Amino acid sequence: MTNVARFAAATALASSLAFLMAGPGFAQGKPSAGGKPSADGKPAAAATKPQDRMVVDARELVYDNDKKTVAAVGDVQILYQGRTIEADRVVYDQANKRVTAVGNARIIESNGSVITGDRFNLTDDFRDGFIDSLRVVNPDKTRFSAPRAERTDGETFIFDKGIYTACEPCKDNPERPPLWQVRSARIIHKKSEQTIYYEDARLEFAGIPMAYIPYMSGPDSTVKRKTGFLAPKFINTSALGFGVGLPYFINLAPNYDLTLTPTYLTRQGLLGQVEWRHRLLNGSYSIRASGIFQQDKDAFLAAPLGPRDKEFRGSLESSGKFFINPRWTIGWNASMSTDRWFYKNYRILNTTLSNTTYLQESISTAYLNGQSPTAWFDLRGYYFQPLNYQDWQKQQPVVLPVLDYDKRIHKPAFFGGELEFNVNVTSLNRDTAAFAELPQQKSYLISTPSYSLYDGCAVYDKNHCLVRGLAGNVSRASAQLSWRRNVIDSFGQIWTPYASLRADVFAISPDTNGIINSRVATIADASDDVFGRVMPAVGLMYRYPFVAKTDWGTHIIEPVAQIVARPNETNSLRVANEDAQSLVFDANNLFEWNGKFSGYDRLEGGTRANVGALYTGRFGKEAYANLLIGQSFQLAGRNSYSSGDLVNTGLDSGLNTDSSDYVARAQISPMKGFFLTGATRLDHSTFEPQRIDAAATYSNTVISTSVGYGRYEPQPDLGIFRRREGLSLSGSLRVAENWRVRGSVLFDLDKYKYDREQWRAAYAAGTATVATYPNTGPFQTASTSLGLNYTDECTVFDVSYSQSYADRQAGATKDTRTIMFRLELRTLGEINYSQNLGATTGDGVSSSN
Structure with missing residues (x-):
């Protein structure tokens, strides 16, 4: 055609x-909708x-x-x-x-x-x-x-x-x-x-x-939100029995909904959960509540090691964020529960939780935040709830407020460079002083956890006790004005002059009521609870990069020297160090202008010089290397890192001598996907490593693997009495299209030495026999995990097994072994299930279950 x-x-x-x-x-002959008859009576075209x-x-x-x-x-x-x-x-x-x-x-x-x-x-x-x-x-x-x-x-x-x-x-x-x-x-x-x-x-x-x-x-x-049942949830533990939860989602409106999740547990009864979510024009918020009247309280340990005295247990959580305008936001993330074991016992997921093997706490906060291209403001408060038996609620601070403000002015008149203004205001209150024994020697061989609110410090003694927090109210206001400028001369040398002025005001009102808190009077003088300090500083940094090109790459060698002069730090023993208790001296903070302390409560004093050399190399299109080595010197004045405060911050840090330990770091990538990283701190006189962090990673479309190693020498002045050494191995392998296996193992390389020392002490005391000698090698597993995953366009299947050894310092007496299963069928839903294999006693559960 x-x-x-x-x-x-x-x-x-x-x-x-x-x-x-x-x-x-x-x-x-009738007109359709919208049509009219013509003059001759015939319908017009519609x-x-x-x-x-x-x-x-x-x-x-x-x-x-x-x-x-x-x-x-x-x-x-x-x-x-x-x-x-x-x-x-x-x-x-x-x-x-x-x-x-x-x-x-x-x-x-x-x-x-x-x-x-x-x-x-x-x-x-x-x-x-x-x-x-x-x-x-x-x-x-x-x-x-x-x-x-x-x-x-x-x-x-x-x-x-x-x-x-x-x-x-x-x-x-x-x-x-x-x-x-x-x-x-x-x-x-x-x-x-x-x-x-x-x-x-x-x-x-x-x-x-x-x-x-x-x-x-x-x-x-086509549905994004619709009322109906969601995928069921399954739970099975010795303390709860077998349980099934059936969430019911109610789509009340396009911008708010309600989810009801009744879960029946064969041993404990009905666990109820309700979640409300609401989105508005300028933000959203959610509220979730959980609760249960327990039928079998004997499944848990008695107080203070467990929640056996609780008939009703529950939690309340809320989070929200609202935009006041494009630069200002206000929000909160809050969580509270009737007891510290509720979330773990009943498998309640909570985004406010910070969980690791050795630390568990719920952090609630509310905040007001503002940002601009040159300024930043943040005002917030914190509430901490411990989730393990060792921590005591009365020793947790309520922090309100914490105010931070930072303003930068680029190229100010007459000065050039950059002018920066910082403000921090912090106030907190604690019911009971938090003490820690020095050294804190806890035995891994203890079969029954001990419970002490005072951690062995019956009477405060600076040589035997650390004060991690004072009872009463502690407030501080800090303000700092600093200036710096980069100047490059005709030879290519880079000179960076620096000047700053810092002022702090402290107000300490110790609470001396009660048996424990009466010890605070020996730490802080209640009659002199308001004091201040002023810290001016001037400094200069010098850098001179040398560039060389060879047939096999481009190389930059850059010597760096920095000197900062300040008067001596004052009132270090009177300062309640709340936010600067962590101090890790390494190559990352070698050239910090404000010193190496992590917070505002402590401040570096005296005249200090920091020197080092930086190498950067580029080889071909993919390979590169970056290395830094350096050292710090106390030239004049009193060394702030040699005079410990109430928690001995600075001691055993590598900075507490006039010539510090050597610090170095390296980053090397010889080929695409292959990275080698490492950092170390070496004793300044013996060159023995005090800290080692090393890792090697490689990944492509088929295999992904990593090896990590860490070794940290004892810090007895901080209560860390034994060396910590570990090796981690992890990787995943694509064994077929859409199929991938993964695994990881963490070795505690030093635990076997400590176990043998504890056995020898117990054997000498007559409480151990030859048969109980820990005949183990250095490769003791701290945790292991194995997993299998299948993922394609319509299905996700994942099954994993994990095991971690008992953390006896946290009260656990048996290893934790967990198997987890997840199946997701696109458009139909997903099923998650996890099961603990064997009981533990670190979560308040009775060992008889």
């Missing part, structure tokens, strides 16, 4: 179908919307006047009301008002869904009808198929013996069953309800039935 004939046939078919499908209104116009393309047109049919034959394509129908042959039956399409037939909906079948029998507007050998592919790659399907009301699909899946067919073998599919006697998809109903359904994996579900329903791919 020529192009002219093809165009004529298409035009004729379009005209014919448009007339035949116009309905009785035109046949009876205004036709563009989407209502029919466009037909076909190779030929066949009329049958006897049967009143019009057939389009050959590569037929019809566009009508946003839908496109394609087939080898399309026949319109005027008498029955039906359209039949056969041969490679398919309909493309306006939303992108593609419906294919062997034969379509539809109404004249393509909305309703029957389809044989149906296959539907939605825009989100979900698929339906059925031997026969019916569409009614233009929005309800009924699939007889239907199959649903979100998996793509195998490219090499499309007839092979997908990884998973739902096979159902009937699948009903109601678009108006945005819901899919499954009757007499079976969940199949690789064509093998794995689960039978008489009836279920779920939202279709």
